[in-house]
Structures are given as structure tokens and as C-alpha cells.
Amino acid sequence: MGFGENVAKVKRGTVDRISELPEFILHNILSMLDTKEAGRASVLSKRWYDVWSSIPVLDFHFQYFDTDKKQSFLGFIDRTMQRYFTQKYRIMKLNLELRMVNEKIELLVDKWLKIAVQNQVEKLEFQVHDQHSPVYRLPEILFRAKSLKVLTCGNVVMPYYETMELISLEYLHLIVKNVDMDMFQRIITFCPLVELDITIEELGKISLPWTRKMSEGTEFVDSGIMQSNFKASPLRKFAYHGLFRCITWPCNMNVVALKNLRKLEIVCATITDDIVFELVHGLVALERLVLATCTGLKCIEVSSISLKDLAIVECEDLTEVTVDAPNLLEFLYNCELETPLSLSRVQDHCNAQFFPLFVLDSITTVWLVKLKKFLVETSAFKSLLIELSNSLQIEIEEEQLKNVVTGPSYKLRELKLRETSAWDSTESSLTAFLDGLFWCCHPDILSITSSHNLTAKSIFNILKKKVQCYKHPLRSIEIEGVDTSNFLEEPSELEFRFRLSWF
Known part of the structure; x- marks a missing residue:
């Protein structure tokens, strides 16, 4: 309804x-x-x-209209925008998604964006989904939108314009095939509050913050506007996403001038250990660093007193990781168990989560032994996330696990299990899987997220009647709750949470 x-x-x-x-x-x-x-x-x-x-919020999505009703959709948008122009209604947010843009539609979009700017738009999201259609060029009037705070655009051309009055712009997210570096240079210069997030498919070599040194001192001058002397770039965030393929890291970052940079995200890039070392040591204000799907990294060292949030995800070539960050609050680590990890000066209040990277197609007894050894040696992780694909098999030999002589299970705040094919396996396989995990670690909270036909009662009965955890049985199990926030998503998911007490 x-x-x-x-x-x-x-x-x-x-x-x-x-x-x-x-x-x-x-x-x-x-x-x-x-x-x-x-x-x-x-x-x-x-x-x-x-x-x-x-x-004041207009949201136009092409998927709500059939292909044969395209003209009806465009007419509806045009009538709505014209009414707002005539009545001078405020437009705080405009979200416009189109299937394609041709010459006729381009004229309409120019008109709609002009109305939005005139009506003091603060947040603008514009996306063209057809990658094969002519790419839309953002109009010059958009760069005179003094009220604009957030600009998100996909599959557009951001051309160079002399006029630039985006004095309120706080966040810029672009998903583009290529970009005019002169235009970005002007944005960085004239938008002192901006956080920059770009996803660029075809990008040549660029420099950040697009400045050149004019003297032996610390002052830099913008290469496009020679009269504007400044000591540091106003850039606070830079996120580079190489889409679905790794691209050689295209940025030459002047870490001296980027002393205000707070957040750096590098996704799908071929980058070297030396570059990461230079960035971490040179960006003195850096608080968040994300290295995701970065090939070329072998042995990285992250040492920073300013860093508060660190994520190292799916960097499959890593052979060694060293982290020295005394003020770290969040740490997400996704790597192979065989990759040595050295953590020093990481405080107890740091929310460190380990997310094992699977390189095999099965979970075995040997893998569980390695997992326990990894957790004990690092001794910093508070939560463990295990996400099993449909192809990942559980091959745990219970008798072999019973005979493994090790110390007590690792104390864990939370064990998270996501979308596991084990729920469709035999009861003995599921029991062996949970027994093996509990042999490895003792979580205070167990959360199970699945799209399968599970109930809290069915999981509770398996835990209560079947799972014994060799030599360390459960004392009690309580159902803490069920999270239904993703139940209406596709596919639907439920998260079951249990509180466990151990002897």
C-alpha cells in the first residue's frame, strides 16, 4: 500500500x-x-x-517510467520545474536520473539546472545511466550557484569555465570518464570548504594540490592564478576510485601543501609501498586512510599519530603489514591469514575488526588453527567478520580438531557471520563449523546475517543442543534481538543476535 x-x-x-x-x-x-x-x-x-x-525536494528517477513513456516523464519534469520557476518555490535538493541525454534532452536539462540555480538549490545529484549516449556537459550557470553545497554527477563532462562562484560547495563527487585538470584546479582554489570524491575511468597523470613551488619557502602559488599565494591547499578529502579495474596510481601528491588533508581513500589502484609511506608520513593531519583492492603493495608501514580510521581491504599481494597508530579508533583489516601483521601502540578502545580474505574454496581444520594463531598473536581484534560465498565449503574434521593442543580460546567481543552457505548444509556440517569457530574464539555476541529461511528459534536450538565447543562448553545463550532493517531489501536479510556466556 x-x-x-x-x-x-x-x-x-x-x-x-x-x-x-x-x-x-x-x-x-x-x-x-x-x-x-x-x-x-x-x-x-x-x-x-x-x-x-x-x-523543496525534487526526486526524478527514470526507472519509474516505462521506456515508451519517456516523453511523459520528461514532460512531467518540465512542467514541475516550470511551476517552481513561475511560483519562485525554493529548491533545496534536486535529484535527477536520466536513461540518456541527446541534443533535445540536453536543452531541457540546461533549462532545469538553470531554474534550480535561480531557486537557490543546495544539493544537486545528476546521473546519466547510458554510457553509450553523448555525455552531458555541465552548463556554466551551475558554477555560479553560490548556494550549492553538495554536487554529485555521473557520466558528465565538467568543462573549463572562467567563472567560478561555488563559494558554499562542501562536497563534490564526480563519476566521469575523463576530466579537465584546469577545472579541478579552479575548484580547489575557489572552494575552500570542498571535499573531493572522484571516480574516473580514464585519467592521466595529475598533481595534487595542482600547485607549483615558487620559492625555497613553504608558500605555493596556483599555476592558474598567479596572484593567489597560499601556504596549503584547502582540500580536506580526496578519494580516488579506479572503478572495476586497477589503474596505475595517477597522482603526484604534494604532501607539504596538503597539510589540511583529513581523508584519503585509494580504491582499485596499482600503488607502491614507497608512495604509501610518503603519504602517511607527509600528510600530518590525515585522520582516515583507506587502501582497497590496491595491487602492487607488498610490505607497507602505516605510522601516524593523527590517524583515527584505517581500512586495508583486499590487497591480495601484501606480504607484511606494520601499523603504529596510538590514536587509532577504527581498524578494518581484510587479508590472508599468512600475511604477518604487526600492531604496536594500538589502544584497547580501538574498534579493530578482522575480515579474513579467503584464497581457497573451503574452510578446513588447518584454516581454523591458523585463524586462532593469528588472533592470539595480534591480540588487538575485538570483532571477527566471516562472510562465506555460496561456493565456499565447510570441511572440518571434528576428531582432528579435538586432538589439536593449543591454549584457551581467544576472547572476542563479537563474531559476525554473514550469508553463509552452511545454513543449507547438513546439521552435522553446521555444528562442526560453529564448534570449530568457538574452539578458536569465545565471542560475547554472536550475530548471524542471512537471507535464508532461518528463525531465531532454529539457530538457538542448534546452539543450545548441538554446539559444545570442545573442552570449553557454553554456559548460557540468550536471544538479544533480530535486526529487520534490511528485510525489505533485495535480497532480504535478517540479522539474529545472541549473547553467549562461557564456562
Whole structure:
């Protein structure tokens, strides 16, 4: 049942209390819906139509219209934008997703963006989904939007314009095939608050912060605007995503001028150990570092007193990792068990999570022994996340595991199991899997997320009746709760949480 039907049901009662709410509250309610769904609610009464016709959030998605109704979709957008222009309604957010852009549609988009700028737009998201269509060039008026705070664009051309007045811009996210470096140079210079997040498919060599040294001192001058002397780039965040293929790291980062950089994310890039060392040691204000799917990394050293958040994910070529970060609060580590990890000065309050990287297609007794050894030697991880693909098999020999002589199980705050094919396996296989994990570690909380037909009661019975954990049995099990927040997603998921107590 849609929102309009729900409101209609309420209106059939004795009092229509929803319609009596103040306009700004009704605006907030309708802002949670796409524009088409919000429009359905407008037919309920003149009050609802008046509220809908001036809602400050516009959300246009092409997927809500059939291909043969493209003209109807474009006409609906055009009429809506024209009404906002005529009535001078405020547009705080405009989200526009189109299947393609041709010459005729380009003229319409130019018109809509002009209206949005004139109506003081603060957040603009524009995405073209057809990679084979002519790529849309952002109009010059968009770069005179003094009210614009957030700009997200996909499959567009960001051309160079002389005029630049994005004085309020705080966040820029671009998904593009190529980019004009002169344009980025101007953005960095004229947008002192901006956080930059770019996903670029074809990128040549670039330099950050696009400055050149003018003297032996610490002052730098922008190569495009010679009269603007500054000591450091205002850039706070830089995220480079190489999409689905690793691209040789294209950036020459001037770490001296980037002393205000707080967040650095490098995804899908071929980068060397020396470059990572230089970045970590030179970026003195760096608080968040993400290295994900980075080939070429072999032996990396992360040593920083400013770093608070570190993620090393799917860097399959790593042979050794050293982390010295006394102020680290969050640490996500996804690597092979055989990769030596040295952690020094990492405090107890750090939320360190280990996410094993599987290189084989099965979980064996030998793997569990290696996992326990890894956890004990690092002695810093508070939670363990195991995500099993459908092809990953559980091959644990119970008798062999019983005969392994090791110390006590590793104390863990939480063990997270996600989407595991074990739930479709035989009961003995599932029992051996959980027994093996509990032999390895003793979690206070066990969370199981799955899209299979599981219930909290079924898992509870397996834990209570079957799982004994060799030599270290469970004392008690309590069902802590069920998280249904992703139940309506596709595929739907439920998270079951249990509190465990051990002898």
C-alpha cells in the first residue's frame, strides 16, 4: 500500500489530523518519497496539493517510467520545474536520473539546472545511466550557484569555465570518464570548504594540490592564478576510485601543501609501498586512510599519530603489514591469514575488526588453527567478520580438531557471520563449523546475517543442543534481538543476535 492510500485511509476517519500538521512537517514527510509517489498524495485534497506543489525536494528517477513513456516523464519534469520557476518555490535538493541525454534532452536539462540555480538549490545529484549516449556537459550557470553545497554527477563532462562562484560547495563527487585538470584546479582554489570524491575511468597523470613551488619557502602559488599565494591547499578529502579495474596510481601528491588533508581513500589502484609511506608520513593531519583492492603493495608501514580510521581491504599481494597508530579508533583489516601483521601502540578502545580474505574454496581444520594463531598473536581484534560465498565449503574434521593442543580460546567481543552457505548444509556440517569457530574464539555476541529461511528459534536450538565447543562448553545463550532493517531489501536479510556466556 502506497503513501497516498495510507493517507486516504486515515482521511476516511472522523478527523484528518495529518492534513492539519504544519506545512514544514508535511514537506518533510513528502520529501522522503520520490516526486511521483508524492504526487499521488496531492490528489487527496487541495491542502495536500498545495503542500506537494511547493515541496523543496525534487526526486526524478527514470526507472519509474516505462521506456515508451519517456516523453511523459520528461514532460512531467518540465512542467514541475516550470511551476517552481513561475511560483519562485525554493529548491533545496534536486535529484535527477536520466536513461540518456541527446541534443533535445540536453536543452531541457540546461533549462532545469538553470531554474534550480535561480531557486537557490543546495544539493544537486545528476546521473546519466547510458554510457553509450553523448555525455552531458555541465552548463556554466551551475558554477555560479553560490548556494550549492553538495554536487554529485555521473557520466558528465565538467568543462573549463572562467567563472567560478561555488563559494558554499562542501562536497563534490564526480563519476566521469575523463576530466579537465584546469577545472579541478579552479575548484580547489575557489572552494575552500570542498571535499573531493572522484571516480574516473580514464585519467592521466595529475598533481595534487595542482600547485607549483615558487620559492625555497613553504608558500605555493596556483599555476592558474598567479596572484593567489597560499601556504596549503584547502582540500580536506580526496578519494580516488579506479572503478572495476586497477589503474596505475595517477597522482603526484604534494604532501607539504596538503597539510589540511583529513581523508584519503585509494580504491582499485596499482600503488607502491614507497608512495604509501610518503603519504602517511607527509600528510600530518590525515585522520582516515583507506587502501582497497590496491595491487602492487607488498610490505607497507602505516605510522601516524593523527590517524583515527584505517581500512586495508583486499590487497591480495601484501606480504607484511606494520601499523603504529596510538590514536587509532577504527581498524578494518581484510587479508590472508599468512600475511604477518604487526600492531604496536594500538589502544584497547580501538574498534579493530578482522575480515579474513579467503584464497581457497573451503574452510578446513588447518584454516581454523591458523585463524586462532593469528588472533592470539595480534591480540588487538575485538570483532571477527566471516562472510562465506555460496561456493565456499565447510570441511572440518571434528576428531582432528579435538586432538589439536593449543591454549584457551581467544576472547572476542563479537563474531559476525554473514550469508553463509552452511545454513543449507547438513546439521552435522553446521555444528562442526560453529564448534570449530568457538574452539578458536569465545565471542560475547554472536550475530548471524542471512537471507535464508532461518528463525531465531532454529539457530538457538542448534546452539543450545548441538554446539559444545570442545573442552570449553557454553554456559548460557540468550536471544538479544533480530535486526529487520534490511528485510525489505533485495535480497532480504535478517540479522539474529545472541549473547553467549562461557564456562
